[in-house]
Amino acid sequence: MIQFVLDCFYRPAADLKDAQLEFALTNTGQTTLKSFTLAYTALTRAARTHELDNADGLLRLANFHEVTPPDGLELEPGATWTFAIRGLANPARHRLDGPKSGYVSCGGAIIDVVCNDLETTADLDTGERKSLPAGRPDEPLHIVPWPQxxxxxxxxxxxxxxxxxxxxxxxxxxxxxxxxxxxxxxxxxxxxxxxxxxxxxxxxxxxxxxxxxxxxxxxxxxxxxxxxxxxxxxxxxxxxxxxxxxxxxxxxxxxxxxxxxxxxxxxAPRFSWRGTHLDVSRHFRGAADILRLLDILAWGRMNVFQWHLTDDEGWRLEIKSYPELTVSGARRGPGCQQVPQLGFASEVHEGFYSQDEVREIVAHAASLNIDIVPEIDVPGHSTAVLKTYPHLADQAELPESYHSVQGYPNNALNPAMEETYQFLEKVFAEVANLFPGDYIHIGGDEVDAKSWLASPKTQRLMEERALKDTMEVQAYFMGRVRDILRKFGKKLAGWDEVSHGGGIDPDGVLLMAWQKQEVTRDLIAQGYEVICTPGQHYYMDMVQASGWHEPGASWAGVSTPEATYAYEPTEGLSEDGTGLLKGVQACIWCEHMTDNDIFNHMVFPRLYGVAEAGWTLPEQKNWARFAAQTPLFPAL
CATH class of the missing domain: 3.30.379.10 (Chitobiase/beta-hexosaminidase domain 2-like)
Structure with missing residues (x-):
């Protein structure tokens, strides 16, 4: 068996066009490698305008990269091929931002590559790691969240x-x-x-x-x-x-x-909404893990589970009207319709929840006083849908006319096509039948500002309805979706971008304020009911220390366990505004969470910090007491 290891070094620069990733692929097997390509997945992506050193070509789709070596290159046992990519779409800040997984493709064979952690210059590593004090209980009682x-x-x-x-x-x-x-x-x-x-x-x-x-x-x-x-x-x-x-x-x-x-x-609880969100699109988790997480939420007296079931990387809910969504739409990897992303590159990563499994999970949650809010993320984050059912795209729209922040081209359902609403009505009919709660979360986040502008159908819609830009088109879309949900007796929940482009009537609409803490105040001022979930404090995928070796993302900065615990969601709100703050929510985004060890390191104890923010009045909170209790908290 041929074996390979990929090392990678990040060399920063003041301008991303000069920053580079330097790679070394070493053959640790006994056979010479010929006529091959190297594929890897990494969150630090090559820019669309990049330069290659000692490589002949690079194809990229979001986080997936496939590199062609120089013509005639043969990699003998013990030999190393080095190459570099200059010009990056985003900087690397931590060791997991580099290649997570990879493979070489040779003669039709897919051969796994071991990817070492990303390295960088010493000055980028502060050496800080997640830390918790021993703490000290002020009373000899183990209770979390703390009572009033x-x-x-x-x-x-x-x-x-x-x-x-x-x-x-x-x-x-x-x-x-x-x-x-x-x-x-x-x-x-x-x-x-x-x-x-x-x-x-x-x-x-x-x-x-x-x-x-x-x-x-x-x-x-x-x-x-x-x-x-x-x-x-x-x-x-x-x-x-x-x-x-x-x-x-x-x-x-x-x-x-x-x-x-x-x-x-x-x-009694401080807020009526004490939630936790979990992304299962990026990395699928089976029903047993979901049931375990619900148990953990119940132990922390949290009462809402937002289930992020769809995204670019995979559709995870059985829809009987569209069975291909959980066949091609739920699979990615070599030979699949969707290429690998975010790990497990050499294997097929797949999984979905049958409707029978969902009913079991919903019943278990209800027995624990937990409402489940399903999320079907539209109109953006829809690559899995559009790859599965390409007729849902405007065929006259220029390819790659826009890209999402994650690098996906043309990934948003088109608001100008009646086929879009026919699709969503059938999907939401089944979702509404499975989930008895008041809300269905429809996403509405991270639609690129250039979305649909190259679509002739959208151009006609904009002219007919005097819509000026992408955000006003999205607002039109949101109004149509809310009407669909009302037919099934459901209310619309979404991320804070639902308010953009003039938004929709706030009556009966619940929005999650995620981009920064000021958004909570701004949405409340517009009359929306709001859930406070700022990325800077309540996103469990944010790093917990500044050091290079701390796992996680850092686009919203560093969120230590103490900072998560200390954050006050009503900060800056008037007394009237506090009344529209329905509660708080932790968000577990899983780009980096490829196994339970990383999951537990990143999620706990911060999840219980959010639980206490949702339950306990600020004057009753005590960081030293909370820290002392953390060894007794259950984890996944």
Missing amino acids: SVEISDYRTGVSSVLITSGTVEEKAAANKINALSRRLFPDAPYPFRFTSSLPHPKMAFQQDGELAPAGYRLRFSGDIITLAYGGDAGRDYGLTVLAQLAYGAYRAPDTYRFPSKGAIED
């Missing part, structure tokens, strides 16, 4: 379970449900609730209290007696979850955490 009021005056040791002494069938079933949640997350820990016992466990009774908020609860501790009062089913489950956390902390870290024996906890 904690007044505990005495504690006891040796408690790992609570005895349910009374309750309705529904209340006992809820305790059993939290037992199952705890066991899935911590299979080596005792169940937090028992229903009979000969041992002296603390005894708990339920009490429904109509004066408490539906998601509110109150725990009273008096010696061996615990009373859980709750406003609604969600409040009951949240109170049980807090008891489970208290028992788990006392079991896992008895030198630090104890179980209350006297006092009270009174609590």
Whole structure:
């Protein structure tokens, strides 16, 4: 078997046209390589106007690059071919910005290439890495997110379970449900609730209290007696979850955490929307991972999961009206309609969720008080759709007349074509049937300012409706999409660009403010309900330190765990504006997250920091206490 390794060095420059990537492909096998090409995927992309040193050609589509060596080059065992690309579309800032994966193509064979981490000049590496202080709990209680009021005056040791002494069938079933949640997350820990016992466990009774908020609860501790009062089913489950956390902390870290024996906890969430978004287009995750993530959200009392199901890199939801979306649209790699992107270059990367799987996941989420908001990202980020169904493009539109920020050519559904709306109506009909929540998220982000301007059909639409530019065309599109969603009893959610080009009537529209924190204030001023999810603080793919070896992206800067925890989403809002802030959301974008180790390193504990921002009043937050608890947080 021929084996290869690709080393890459980034040489920065003041002007990107002078910056370069220097490559070295080494043959570590026993056979000479002849008549081949090298393909690799990298987020640091060659510019469209680039220069090559010691290579004859380069083809690029978004992050996929295929390089042709000089004519007649033969790579003997132990030999190295060096080449360089001068002129880059974007700078490299961290080691994972270079080639993630690659292969050589030779005589029809696809042979994997090991890609080393990207290196650079020493002055670009600050040496900083993600760090967390040991922290110090101000009270010996393990609870995350922290409640609004904690007044505990005495504690006891040796408690790992609570005895349910009374309750309705529904209340006992809820305790059993939290037992199952705890066991899935911590299979080596005792169940937090028992229903009979000969041992002296603390005894708990339920009490429904109509004066408490539906998601509110109150725990009273008096010696061996615990009373859980709750406003609604969600409040009951949240109170049980807090008891489970208290028992788990006392079991896992008895030198630090104890179980209350006297006092009270009174609590209700700060915001109604405490969300987490996950991108499964870039790197597909199976149903088991989604179920696990939902368990993690429930443990942190988060209540919304935005499921980013489609993007340029893959369509992940079965649509029976368009079966090819989850065949060619859900596959990329050698020999596929879509070329490799963002890793796994030499293999076929594929996957989608069947409608039966979705129903199972939706039911599991509902049992944990989590609403799922599906995202079908349109009109941009639609390469997977347009490659699968090319008739949805204006055939008279010039090829590569525009490119998305990720480098995809002509990747937006055309608002001037009735075929676009026929397609979306069938798609959204099935999506609405699968997801019972109020909202469908339609994306609306990162449409290039030159989109559709070379389309004769769009030009006619602009003339007929006096639309001046791409953003006004997109606003027209958004109005049409909202009308489709209304037919199915759904409201429109989208990214903040939905407001561009004159936007649409804010009534019933929910927007995610992601580009910078000021956007939250601006959207609220326009009358939109808003979710605060700034990339600078709540994007889990941002690096957590400035050092070269820290994994992640950095277009929005560095977001340390402490900075994520400390960010206040109402900053700069008036009292009236705060009322339109529906909540907060963490966003997990997965360009860099090729395995669970990287995922867990980047997502945790920051995800729980966003959970606490959504639940806990600012005056009750405490970074040292939060940091001390992080070793007990579950991960994927």
